[in-house]
Amino acid sequence: MQEIKIGLEVHVQLNTESKLFCSCSTKRGEPNTNVCDICLGFPGTKPVLNEKAIELALKIGYALDCKINRKFLFSRKTYFYPDLPKNFQITQFEIPVAHKGKLKVRDREIRIRRVHLEEDPAKIIREDDYILLDYNRSGIPLAEIVTEPDLKSPAEARSFLQRLEQILEFIYVTDLNKEGSMRVDANISMTRYKIEYNYSKGGGITERKKGDQVEIKNISGAKEVEKALSYEVLRQKNIKEVKRETRLWNEKTKTTVSARVKEEEEEYGYIFEPDLPVIELSEEKLNKVCSNLPELPESKKKRFLKYKISEEIIDTLLTEPELTHYFEYLCETHNEKASAVILAKYLKKTLNYHNLKLRDVGIEVRHLRRILDLLQQYLITDDVAEIILREMVNDYINREEIREPKQVLRDLDYEKPLEEEKIRKFVREVIRENTKAVKDYHRGEEKALDYLIGQIMRKTGRRADAKRIKELLKFELD
Ligand SMILES: [Zn+2]
Structure with a gap:
């Protein structure tokens, strides 16, 4: 027996013309053409916040029934990796745009912990013995939607994401047709119970074993999330001890592989972003976004x-x-x-x-x-x-x-549909001409009926409905 807890971090690329902190276009284009000294992280450059991105994040907050923070700020999340040349990502840590929301999936309510804004890092393309970087993606606005660990199965995680996708499409905040527009990190922890029946005492003994949390990073799409989590459930069932770690989902081999020991959030060393002001939204602005929500x-x-x-x-x-x-x-x-x-x-x-x-x-x-x-x-x-x-x-x-x-x-050289009387004539003709199929039908072979319908359709030259033909044919036969 087991109890599964799944939490999701969903990164959604927001539909804006320009990037989160500069005026570079968010269009795809040739690699490394939509870049400037801000999104390339040159020293001495200063970010300028894109108002439109705030609006879209607010829309998500409202649609997910969140509490909106009128005042929020940005922080630097420090990490050293080539997809972010300035060695930190501008994100939100202490106060996000929105928090404490919920989304109903079938009859269960899944709590939304937070919705925050952050910049996307560059795209890494892995080749055999080197990597390529495309900084066109660096600085594209993302909304990160974080759930509480309320999901109980890989299938439920998929349903949740499908519901979320539907809502995001209806409020026009992202273009889900674009490849990579929604990327998910999934956290899963399993508690296993061992139940053995003890006959002398007339009861069960339970041994409870709590597994550590494993994070599977960067999965694209609801279906893949379900597959990755299902694999992970199987893997954890078959090993003695589950270590806290980050794993990567490989879509080709359908397996997860260990990437690194998972960091605690504090290990990133967040500091306030000194180059951006604390954002304070007016009541008027909030009302406008809220009342324009589709x-x-x-x-x-x-x-x-x-x-x-x-x-x-x-x-x-x-x-x-x-x-x-x-x-x-x-x-x-x-x-x-x-x-x-x-x-x-x-x-x-x-x-x-x-x-x-x-x-x-x-x-x-x-x-x-x-x-x-x-x-x-x-x-x-x-x-x-x-x-x-x-x-x-x-x-x-x-x-x-x-x-x-x-x-x-x-x-199409189309003629008007046949009159009922003409269709009946064809029906009777086909019945006369196909005595064997008629016998087969009366013996209970449904396939014979399809055959007869096909013959009648041919005579009518598609000028009668298959459904109507079936009705008339059954009327004659039964
Ligand atoms: Zn730029």
Whole structure:
């Protein structure tokens, strides 16, 4: 038996135009091109704080239900490593931007210890016998979100991170599509209980063995965090004594390897950053950030549930803020259920297939309204609505202008859907022509039904819905 305690430190790259303490661009670009004497840490340079980064960190604080510190300061965390040439990182230690928050994951509340701002170090690229450094990343603003050790399993850690990602996307503070935009350090400690039944005494004896905390550094993405922690649980179960240490997750070998003995926070020798003032936020500024905070996914979900749409479809809409915005626009003119289905089923399926987001592809609300009109007037079937959307996404992929739905229909040489009576005629024809499959179906072979549907679809030239064909066919057969 065991008890697992997991705490996470999540580093999120904030969406700002310029770096945290200088005016260098945060864009990727050729290595070591977006740099200046401040983010390269030249002696005598002075940091200038980016206001936008504070705002984004505040948004995170509010979204995670934190207490906001109106007054906070920055500190230097001393360490000697080539990714930070000035030998210290400007971060927050004593008073962070926000603290004491919470995030609900399923039915459990995970406490957020703090949210603070810090600068990202340079990116280290490890080659066989040397390392490369890209200082473009040095000085990019990070928000570090630290949880209490409240998570009880690797799977729960993953769920937490997925919830967190969703919130961060909805409040537009980071671009999760960018590689390395979210990096996680995970702390795990396991207490093992040994229970042996003692027959003479009629009870159990418990031996309690508390393992030291192990930190796994620099894991990217929720899925990898779950894998790394699962590996670590197995590893710790199979060794006698767990040492306090820092380990690294290797995505290729799917193992953690020891990196060094873990430092205590105090060992970094924090000192106040003398080149930055103590920040004091006005009530007005805080109110502004708080009142401009976009609606959070949880609250949207509550509202959408009132439309009598399945929870599964709503959860799909909630995978991207734009899907929910589009949904609300469509609802102004069209039926809620039809609007939800066209987005969450047809469009999302195509987007997922190409690993794209709605915001990428340039399909507009008016395009979707046209498709809903066509559906409403029975000019197209659901199958065809899906084909139109697939074509429009292909336009984006082929770097062509997105065609209007009606143009897509013309290009496909599409004819109006068949009338019910014509479909019935084909159904009966196929039944007559395929006596063997009909017999198989009556003997209980479901596959035979799919075969028959396929035959009818071919006759109709995709001008009838598979779902409707199935209904009519079953009506004739049963
Ligand atoms: Zn710079």
